[in-house]
Amino acid sequence: MAQMTMIEAIQSAHDVAMDRDERVVVFGEDVGYFGGVFRCTAGLQEKYGSHRCFDAPINESGIVGAAIGMAAYGLKPVVEIQFADYMYPAYDQIVSEAARIRHRSNGDFTCPLVIRMPTGGGIFGGQTHSQSPEALLTHVSGLKVVIPSNPRDAKGLLMAAIDDPDPVIVLEPKRLYNGPFDGHHDRPVVPWKKHALGDVDDGHFSIPLGEAAIYRPGSDLTVLTYGTMVYVAEAAANETGLDVEIMDLRTLLPLDMDAIETSVAKTGRCVIIHEATRTSGFGAELSAVVQETCFYALEAPVTRVCGWDTPYPHAQEWAYFPGPDRVAAAFRAVMEA
Amino acid sequence: MATRARKAPAKSKAGANKGGLSAPKPAEFTKDEELTAYRDMLLIRRFEEKAGQLYGMGFIGGFCHLYIGQEAVVTGISMAMEDGDQTITTYRDHGHMLAMDMESRGVMAELTGRRGGYSKGKGGSMHMFSKEKNFYGGHGIVGANVSLGAGIAFANKYRDNGKVCCTYFGDGAANQGQVYESFNMASLWKLPVVFVIENNRYAMGTSVARSSAETDFSQRGVSFKIPGFQVDGMDVRAVKAAADLALGHARSGEGPVIVEMMTYRYRGHSMSDPAKYRTKDEVQKMRSERDPIEQVKARVIEQKWATEDELKAIDKEVRAIVADAAEFAQNDPEPDVSELYTDILLEA
Numbered sequence: 001m002a003q004m005t006m007i008e009a010i011q012s013a014h015d016v017a018m019d020r021d022e023r024v025v026v027f028g029e030d031v032g033y034f035g036g037v038f039r040c041t042a043g044l045q046e047k048y049g050s051h052r053c054f055d056a057p058i059n060e061s062g063i064v065g066a067a068i069g070m071a072a073y074g075l076k077p078v079v080e081i082q083f084a085d086y087m088y089p090a091y092d093q094i095v096s097e098a099a100r101i102r103h104r105s106n107g108d109f110t111c112p113l114v115i116r117m118p119t120g121g122g123i124f125g126g127q128t129h130s131q132s133p134e135a136l137l138t139h140v141s142g143l144k145v146v147i148p149s150n151p152r153d154a155k156g157l158l159m160a161a162i163d164d165p166d167p168v169i170v171l172e173p174k175r176l177y178n179g180p181f182d183g184h185h186d187r188p189v190v191p192w193k194k195h196a197l198g199d200v201d202d203g204h205f206s207i208p209l210g211e212a213a214i215y216r217p218g219s220d221l222t223v224l225t226y227g228t229m230v231y232v233a234e235a236a237a238n239e240t241g242l243d244v245e246i247m248d249l250r251t252l253l254p255l256d257m258d259a260i261e262t263s264v265a266k267t268g269r270c271v272i273i274h275e276a277t278r279t280s281g282f283g284a285e286l287s288a289v290v291q292e293t294c295f296y297a298l299e300a301p302v303t304r305v306c307g308w309d310t311p312y313p314h315a316q317e318w319a320y321f322p323g324p325d326r327v328a329a330a331f332r333a334v335m336e337a
Numbered sequence: 338m339a340t341r342a343r344k345a346p347a348k349s350k351a352g353a354n355k356g357g358l359s360a361p362k363p364a365e366f367t368k369d370e371e372l373t374a375y376r377d378m379l380l381i382r383r384f385e386e387k388a389g390q391l392y393g394m395g396f397i398g399g400f401c402h403l404y405i406g407q408e409a410v411v412t413g414i415s416m417a418m419e420d421g422d423q424t425i426t427t428y429r430d431h432g433h434m435l436a437m438d439m440e441s442r443g444v445m446a447e448l449t450g451r452r453g454g455y456s457k458g459k460g461g462s463m464h465m466f467s468k469e470k471n472f473y474g475g476h477g478i479v480g481a482n483v484s485l486g487a488g489i490a491f492a493n494k495y496r497d498n499g500k501v502c503c504t505y506f507g508d509g510a511a512n513q514g515q516v517y518e519s520f521n522m523a524s525l526w527k528l529p530v531v532f533v534i535e536n537n538r539y540a541m542g543t544s545v546a547r548s549s550a551e552t553d554f555s556q557r558g559v560s561f562k563i564p565g566f567q568v569d570g571m572d573v574r575a576v577k578a579a580a581d582l583a584l585g586h587a588r589s590g591e592g593p594v595i596v597e598m599m600t601y602r603y604r605g606h607s608m609s610d611p612a613k614y615r616t617k618d619e620v621q622k623m624r625s626e627r628d629p630i631e632q633v634k635a636r637v638i639e640q641k642w643a644t645e646d647e648l649k650a651i652d653k654e655v656r657a658i659v660a661d662a663a664e665f666a667q668n669d670p671e672p673d674v675s676e677l678y679t680d681i682l683l684e685a
Contacts, residue, residue, distance in 0.1 A: 029540070055547050061514050089514070124399030124450075125399045126399060314456075315457075316672060
């Protein structure tokens with residue numbers, strides 16, 4: 001065990017995977033020599049050589065396209081899109097090629113590819129460095145989509161993603177890289193180095209894709225959330241004094257339906273929280289599956305707390321960001337319903 | 338349909354850039370031009386220094402890409418532009434806005450996210466615009482503005498207005514696929530656009546040599562029959578002469594030109610840059626030997642077009658403008674929360 005930040009845990013997953021499997025290659029913008037803008041690939045080029053960890057030009061479509069070709073021919077590329085906001089040039093490659101090549105080739109060709117993308121806000125990045133585009137990815141059959149919320153999960157899910165035979169998108173909430181940010185932007189964040197969830201196993205271990213975790217058990221209501229919002233939900237739970245069960249979904253596609261059903265059947269109340277804009281966000285899907293599977297157990301309408309339906313703002317970021325106050329208000333509302 | 342005999346393809350001259358433009362000699366500046374260039378570059382320099390300070394003090398958050406070192410590029414080009422010519426650029430955009438005569442206050446207040454900013458604080462450092470000054474933005478996505486520049490140029494041609502769109506991007510953006518789609522359309526349709534590649538040698542932390550198979554970006558248009566040449570982007574006179582030629586070519590209906598400005602940024606890519614990808618000596622050498630502002634200053638003194646004291650007075654005037662902008666940007670209120678819901682769609 002070692003105490004790691006999320007960045008170090010992600011770096012460690014790369015390191016272990018490259019050590020275990022020669023087919024693993026790692027590349028992206030500033031990924032090689034520079035070690036990644038967030039340092040998630042630091043030291044890999046030195047250790048494994050520039051044929052296995054290297055810089056790509058600034059061309060996201062080309063990066064993903066080339067990685068798909070590598071994957072189809074037996075390599076296991078792990079690429080970084082520097083910010084999830086930069087994925088749009090690569091979206092055609094992700095949707096039309098990566099996600100579809102297995103189906104289209106009748107299983108002859110597969111795409112064991114991992115695309116990592118720092119996601120989400122809370123860093124004053126404005127509209128092109130703060131977005132949460134998960135719903136654009138969960139809408140695509142043929143992809144898997146994961147989003148860890150702590151160093152241990154970040155390593156375990158990335159290892160599982162690299163081991164997986166299909167394309168996996170790993171969304172990394174960049175506001176969590178150094179500590180569990182709970183939405184109280186005016187208070188210091190406890191660094192992962194001093195946090196229980198910063199304890200990460202050395203070597204290889206994986207957390208199965210498609211399994212949610214109960215971050216905090218409770219009986220009053222169920223929170224379905226992921227990424228940064230896990231900690232915002234926790235802050236709101238503490239501040240309201242309610243016995244909130246917080247489910248960290250960890251994998252958005254495929255969804256852990258059993259876990260969702262079990263929890264909501266138990267509590268009868270469900271609040272869904274995400275940073276992304278509300279309309280057609282992933283919360284809409286969650287809301288639909290909850291009412292489909294738990295309708296007769298529900299004591300209150302399923303409620304969403306999300307980013308607003310606006311571009312991610314530069315000024316007034318904390319008004320947009322669904323912080324503890326908005327989440328607490330939703331908790332109270334579903335309890336009173 | 339009648340079949341037409343196909344013409345034999347014309348033989349291209351080996352090595353020559355089709356279109357045959359080459360870098361002109363640096364312009365001979367008059368006293369007025371030298372002093373204008375000096376003042377305009379100094380304004381950008383002092384503005385950016387102040388922005389860096391405000392960032393350090395916590396007034397500016399997130400991203401802030403300073404233009405220090407590259408001032409000659411946008412200054413020389415703006416000296417060659419005509420009224421109504423447009424500018425569009427990427428995210429290192431503060432200098433471009435000042436060169437387009439946008440107000441220092443409005444730019445600085447956008448950096449601090451205040452309502453007096455050009456985008457009411459909603460855009461931030463990388464995302465601001467001014468229709469009045471024909472500035473089509475700051476764009477945060479690398480290379481995404483290049484196609485827009487071609488589109489603006491198309492509109493110029495369609496309206497037959499005689500205007501040219503200066504479309505700026507960096508050596509990093511020059512590897513984006515959409516840049517080449519834009520090149521093709523611009524040349525195919527003979528659009529009045531000048532593609533200005535600001536080659537500052539580093540795409541964030543990755544040097545040109547580590548990211549680019551052909552490092553002479555001026556020749557990236559050869560396959561699209563776009564003429565191009567490299568220019569000393571640290572010498573404002575060289576930039577001005579190059580811009581005169583390129584803008585004239587584009588304006589005359591001959592189609593696009595690529596001008597690669599060989600320049601250098603002194604500061605980090607953004608504000609958190611470990612700068613491990615280059616040596617301090619390299620930066621220092623550029624600063625001490627090639628600084629665009631010092632070059633003008635030396636010529637002005639040598640020609641006796643101004644004394645040290647007179648140049649200091651210009652600096653004082655520029656510092657006052659910047660201080661006023663900084664004061665405004667720190668004290669102007671934030672936009673109201675309700676502003677986040679404005680300007681998303683046309684309100685009924």
